[in-house]
Amino acid sequence: MPEPVLDATVSHLRLEARIGGYEAADRNRDAIERVYDAAATLIGCRQEEIAVIENATRAWDMAFYSIPFEPGDRILTAMAEYASNYIAYLQVARKTGVNVEVVPNDEHGQISVEALRGMIDEDVRLISLTHVPTNGGLVNPAAAVGEVAREAGVLYLLDACQSVGQLPIDVEEIGCDMLSATGRKYLRGPRGTGFLYVRGEVLEDLEPPFLDLHAASWTARDRFEVRPDARRFENWETNYAGKVGLGVAVDYTLRWGVETIRVRVQYLAERLRARLNGIPDVTVRDLGAEQCGIVTFTVEGKPPQTVVRALSGQGINTSVSPPDSTLLDMESRDLEGLVRASVHYYNSEEEVETFCETLESVLSKA
Numbered sequence: 001m002p003e004p005v006l007d008a009t010v011s012h013l014r015l016e017a018r019i020g021g022y023e024a025a026d027r028n029r030d031a032i033e034r035v036y037d038a039a040a041t042l043i044g045c046r047q048e049e050i051a052v053i054e055n056a057t058r059a060w061d062m063a064f065y066s067i068p069f070e071p072g073d074r075i076l077t078a079m080a081e082y083a084s085n086y087i088a089y090l091q092v093a094r095k096t097g098v099n100v101e102v103v104p105n106d107e108h109g110q111i112s113v114e115a116l117r118g119m120i121d122e123d124v125r126l127i128s129l130t131h132v133p134t135n136g137g138l139v140n141p142a143a144a145v146g147e148v149a150r151e152a153g154v155l156y157l158l159d160a161c162q163s164v165g166q167l168p169i170d171v172e173e174i175g176c177d178m179l180s181a182t183g184r185k186y187l188r189g190p191r192g193t194g195f196l197y198v199r200g201e202v203l204e205d206l207e208p209p210f211l212d213l214h215a216a217s218w219t220a221r222d223r224f225e226v227r228p229d230a231r232r233f234e235n236w237e238t239n240y241a242g243k244v245g246l247g248v249a250v251d252y253t254l255r256w257g258v259e260t261i262r263v264r265v266q267y268l269a270e271r272l273r274a275r276l277n278g279i280p281d282v283t284v285r286d287l288g289a290e291q292c293g294i295v296t297f298t299v300e301g302k303p304p305q306t307v308v309r310a311l312s313g314q315g316i317n318t319s320v321s322p323p324d325s326t327l328l329d330m331e332s333r334d335l336e337g338l339v340r341a342s343v344h345y346y347n348s349e350e351e352v353e354t355f356c357e358t359l360e361s362v363l364s365k366a
């Protein structure tokens with residue numbers, strides 16, 4: 001987290017401790033509300049179309065579980081789909097009799113837009129895509145998918161958890177109806193924060209799976225009314241310090257400029273991939289015609305856990321992408337796990353070099 005994000009988050013917590021939770025929320029109302037405008041500016045929508053939710057997973061869930069599926073409906077998704085999303089498809093398939101179908105990849109390893117177009121018929125209820133998968137640098141062609149969705153008049157849900165903050169996102173250009181994002185990744189916000197975008201035109205048709213006195217009002221003994229805006233997907237009690245922090249994190253991103261961030265991140269990631277490609281026994285695994293700041297690789301004869309542990313011992317944070325986080329993709333590529341090393345704009349060329357030298361050194365010893 002950048003200092004301003006940390007300061008704003010901690011200051012709000014201190015205010016809560018000093019004057020009380022409700023009182024702090026009243027006093028800091030503008031900073032709390034700022035997150036809606038900031039997120040709307042970031043992705044090119046109206047603030048009424050933003051809900052602030054505790055993470056990207058739950059934001060995505062609130063949209064997905066609101067869709068009134070019927071038996072025989074088809075959900076089209078892609079090979080690099082995230083486990084939590086796919087588990088939700090399977091659960092809904094079991095409960096309602098929808099069919100989950102996976103669009104094949106094209107020659108770049110990204111969703112084939114042509115194949116998607118060929119799969120459209122009147123039973124397709126949802127196209128659901130992960131923009132940047134959890135296990136690699138692939139950037140799925142979200143806008144080309146949006147074109148197909150619009151032509152077909154099909155709902156389009158985009159998991160932008162890993163792209164928001166590192167790639168410019170414009171929901172009009174992409175053509176998605178719903179989009180989920182997290183605070184804790186490329187936005188550099190506090191953990192336990194995220195947001196959901198739902199297009200105004202589809203809001204009315206999506207009744208959230210859970211409602212409370214914030215999402216709806218109790219208008220008579222036997223009646224309630226759901227809020228007209230995207231906050232129908234929120235709930236009443238929430239982490240206000242996190243909301244303040246997320247708003248500051250988005251503003252911080254906006255000040256740098258997302259296009260500037262994209263150029264810097266892609267430059268560093270390309271440099272890292274090029275350097276890793278030259279290390280014996282290391283194979284870079286990122287797919288896609290366009291690639292982003294998430295760099296994944298395997299080392300011949302060394303499980304990813306061993307590599308991550310060795311790097312951690314040298315003060316370098318990487319993580320393991322396990323096969324069951326993106327089962328379809330990992331099985332199709334016969335991968336048992338990946339080392340994931342993500343760069344951000346604050347990384348330097350020297351750090352990329354240090355990373356590779358350290359990797360070479362730990363591999364020569366291990």
Ligand SMILES: Cc1ncc(COP(=O)(O)O)c(C=O)c1O
Pocket residue numbers: 055056057058082130132133134135159161162181182183193194
């Ligand atoms: C593609 C994708 N979607 C969703 C998530 C979940 O995000 P959160 O931790 O904010 O729920 C992740 C986290 O790794 C992810 O990679």
